[in-house]
Amino acid sequence: xxxxxxxxxxxxxxxxxxxxxxxxxxxxxxxxxxxxxxxxxxxxxxxxxxxxxxxxxxxxxxxxxxxxxxxxxxxxxxxxxxxxxxxxxxxxxxxxxxxxxxxxxxxxxxxxxxxxx
Numbered sequence: 677x678x679x680x681x682x683x684x685x686x687x688x689x690x691x692x693x694x695x696x697x698x699x700x701x702x703x704x705x706x707x708x709x710x711x712x713x714x715x716x717x718x719x720x721x722x723x724x725x726x727x728x729x730x731x732x733x734x735x736x737x738x739x740x741x742x743x744x745x746x747x748x749x750x751x752x753x754x755x756x757x758x759x760x761x762x763x764x765x766x767x768x769x770x771x772x773x774x775x776x777x778x779x780x781x782x783x784x785x786x787x788x789x790x791x792x793x
Contacts, residue, residue, distance in 0.1 A: 679704045679706075680701060680704055680706040680708060681777075681782065683697060683700045683701055683704060683706075684697070684701075684708075684739060684741075684747070684777050685777055685780045685781070685782065686780070687710070687717075687739075688717075688725075688738050688739060688777045688778055688779060688780055688781075689779055689780030690717070690722040690725075691780070694710055694712055694715065694716050694717075695712075697710060698710055707745050708745055708747065710739075710747060714748070714749060715739065715747055715748075715749050716749075717737055717749070721736065721737040722736075722737075724736045724737070725737050725738070725778060725779045726779055727778060727779040727780070727781045730755070730792075731755045731783050731789070731790035731791055731792055732754055732755035732790075733754075733755065734752050734754075734755045734776075734778050734779065734781065734783065734790050735752060735753060735754065735755075736751070736752060736778060736779065737749060737750070737751055737752070737778070738750055738752060738776045738777050738778025738779070739776070739777045739778075740757075740761060740774060740775075740776055740785070741774065741775045741776070741777060742761065742772060742773075742774045743773060743774075747777075750776060752776065752778055752790065755783075755789060755790045756788050756789050756790070757776070757785065757788040757789075757790070758788070759788060760787045760788040761774050761785055761787075761788070762774050762785060762786070762787065763787070764786045764787045768786075770785075770786055770787075775793065776790055778790075
């Protein structure tokens with residue numbers, strides 16, 4: 677796991693506040709900076725967020741990473757995003773790689789479903 681991913685996972689788990697996360701990202705040389713207006717998790721959102729042993733157990737709020745350098749705050753219910761972010765192809769792959777970081781875990785997204793990666 678690279679340093680940037682570890683920093684972001686700590687943020688999604690509630691271990692590190694947004695401002696401290698942005699400083700850590702900058703110190704790590706990352707181009708990613710979280711926007712307080714778009715990426716801030718409220719205490720209530722952090723309390724409502726949890727993961728388990730399977731992707732289907734993920735619940736709450738996380739960050740969507742589509743590889744553009746912009747992280748989007750998303751909502752997950754029982755391992756499924758509120759809306760699909762990519763298309764699942766006949767071979768099981770997707771037309772665009774996407775990940776959700778939630779509760780200190782990272783999942784690949786296929787359509788709207790979180791999957792193990």
